[in-house]
Amino acid sequence: MLSNLxxxxxxxxxxxxxxxxxxxxxxxxxxxxxxxxxxxxTVKWTxxxxxxxxxxxxxIYGKKISDKWHRLYEASSGKFCINYIPEKMYTTxxxxxxxxxxxxxxxxxxxxxxxxxxxxxxxxxxxVGGCTGNRYFGCDRKPIDKKTLIDILKNTENxxxxxxxxxxxxxxxxxxxxxxxxxxxxxxxxIDSYGEHFIIQKKIxxxxxxxxxxxxxxNTVRITTYIVDGEIYHVPLFFRIGRKGKLVDNVHAGGLCxxxxxxxxxxxxxxxxxxxxxxxxxxxxxDSNIKFEGYILPNMKEIIAAAYKVQSNMPATNIVSxxxxxxxxxxxxxxxxxxxxxxxxxxxxIHGKGPFGEQTEKIIKEIRNxxx
Numbered sequence: 001m002l003s004n005l006x007x008x009x010x011x012x013x014x015x016x017x018x019x020x021x022x023x024x025x026x027x028x029x030x031x032x033x034x035x036x037x038x039x040x041x042t043v044k045w046t047x048x049x050x051x052x053x054x055x056x057x058x059x060i061y062g063k064k065i066s067d068k069w070h071r072l073y074e075a076s077s078g079k080f081c082i083n084y085i086p087e088k089m090y091t092t093x094x095x096x097x098x099x100x101x102x103x104x105x106x107x108x109x110x111x112x113x114x115x116x117x118x119x120x121x122x123x124x125x126x127x128v129g130g131c132t133g134n135r136y137f138g139c140d141r142k143p144i145d146k147k148t149l150i151d152i153l154k155n156t157e158n159x160x161x162x163x164x165x166x167x168x169x170x171x172x173x174x175x176x177x178x179x180x181x182x183x184x185x186x187x188x189x190x191i192d193s194y195g196e197h198f199i200i201q202k203k204i205x206x207x208x209x210x211x212x213x214x215x216x217x218x219n220t221v222r223i224t225t226y227i228v229d230g231e232i233y234h235v236p237l238f239f240r241i242g243r244k245g246k247l248v249d250n251v252h253a254g255g256l257c258x259x260x261x262x263x264x265x266x267x268x269x270x271x272x273x274x275x276x277x278x279x280x281x282x283x284x285x286x287d288s289n290i291k292f293e294g295y296i297l298p299n300m301k302e303i304i305a306a307a308y309k310v311q312s313n314m315p316a317t318n319i320v321s322x323x324x325x326x327x328x329x330x331x332x333x334x335x336x337x338x339x340x341x342x343x344x345x346x347x348x349x350i351h352g353k354g355p356f357g358e359q360t361e362k363i364i365k366e367i368r369n370x371x372x
Contacts, residue, residue, distance in 0.1 A: 022092050025341075029088035033068050036277045040072040049080055056082045060364045065089070073345070076271065076279045079352030083360045090344040093367045098226065099339055100316035107317055108339040110164040110199055116313060122306035122324070122332040128156050130199035131191070132164065150187045153179050153200070161190070164197045175203070175247050204333055207326035209298055213285050217242025217249045218325055220335055221260065221303055224342065225311040226319040228359050228366075232308045235347050235355040239266065239297065240323075244287035251346060256282065258292055259350045264300035267350070268293040276345050299330050306332040 033040075045053070050067070057065045069086035085094070106112065111132050114124045129138045129149050136149045144152075161174045172194070179187055191198075210219045219242060224235040239260045240249040249255040251273045259267035270292055272280040284291045303324045311320055321342040323335040344355050356363050 022096060026088060026092050029091060032276075033066075033072065033088070036072055037068075039075050039277045039279075040068055043071040043074045045071070045080070053082050060361050062368060069345075072276065073348045073352070076273070076276075076349035077352030081348075081353050083354035083356070084348050085344055085355055085360075087343065087345045089367075091341065094344075094363060095319060095340070095342060097367045098318040098363075099320075101340075103316040104339045107314065107337070108165065109197070110162065110336060111197070113334055113337050116310055116337065117334045120306055120309040120313060120334075121302070122310065122334045123327065124334050125160075125201035125204055128152060128159055128200040128202060130164070131194070131196055134196040146188065146191065147184075149191065150184050153187050153191075154182070154184075155180070156200070158203045159200055160203060161194065161198055161200050163194060164199050173248060204325065204335075205328045206333075207298065207328060207330060209296075210326055213288055213290055213295075214242045214244065214246075214249075216244060217246050217255070218335065219249050220323040220325050221297070221300070222321060222323055222346070223304060223307045224319065224321040224344070224347070224355070225307050226356070226359075226363075227311070228362050232311055233356075233359055234304065234307065235344070236351040236353065237262065237300075237304075238347055238350050241270065241285065256285070257346055257350055260297060260300065262300060262304060264297035266292045266295045266297070271350055273346055273349060276349065297326075299326055299332065302330075303332045306334070310334065310337070 045067070053067055053070065054064050057063075065086065069088065070081070070084045073084050074080055107116070109132075111130070114127060117124050127139055127141070129136065129144070129152050131137070131149075136144050136146055138144050138148070138152060157178045159176060161176070163172045174190070179190075182190075204218055206218055213219060220240050222238050222240060225232055226235070227233075237260045238257050240251065241256045241258065242249040243254050243256070246253060246255070251257055252275060254272075254274075256270040257273055258270035269281040269283055270285070272278050272282070283293065303326070307322045307324065310322065314320060317339060319342070321338040323338070325333050325335060327333050347355055354360055
């Protein structure tokens, strides 16, 4: 009896903590959409469009929803679409319903990417070393002390250090050609600045078709996979391209986003999305001057197949956003897996359509059941 009571108390505390996290996320999304009001207020719907929108969401969701996110996406894409998914709904309901938060906390750690990708038809950047939970490790993942890691870094070239959790939009990433000119203390300071969770990897020599658009950054395909009724699907793809001199391709760092088909064909225009409040478009890369229309990324089907295979190996996790590139030998390279705080807005602003297509009603049914 006491044992059951104890378990109930623990579950109650855990649920309260999770509810608080969801509340914080919801508030953040409300602040975000409010800050973009000038942008989405440029879109004016007819009475017929508003009626169609309200009827659709009342039918599949059971009640009306705000149209602010839909008008935001339309302000960028220029396309009216009733099955857009509001970012707030995605982060607070869909993501949290489809992904077991207990697994998500662990699997969202970048330390797991290499382990998850094994036997899945893709490679990952070569690991040099790192730290997880204040335990240092080398390239073989065996525990080492800090002094040994410092010695490893002194003899490492063309690598990158990045946090394995708690970062986004390319924040905290340090690229270096060599640290051989640094003292032990200087290297130790670098290590300490990353706390208890970071990984050091070799730089990727990416496919020349990917790098031609911008050679200073690793340019990646964002593919979001999800499982419905035992089948894996993916959200419309987009390609992220960095700008001249930038080391990352993230949109918050000034990178461009462009739609890409399943056969690798780029759309006509790339978007400078910023923080989702920009509609500036380019028909060619502003630095390399390469025209987007007719440009084809190789081996896209292999990238999709690799993402599906990794998704199938994810326990209790039914929607994941993957970042892939191709190496010089045309192998799909898994850069990152995003499970918590993925975001679904960029794809919709670029493609002008909802992310789940014919599966939208099934996804909404799942979150309605989860809400009950």
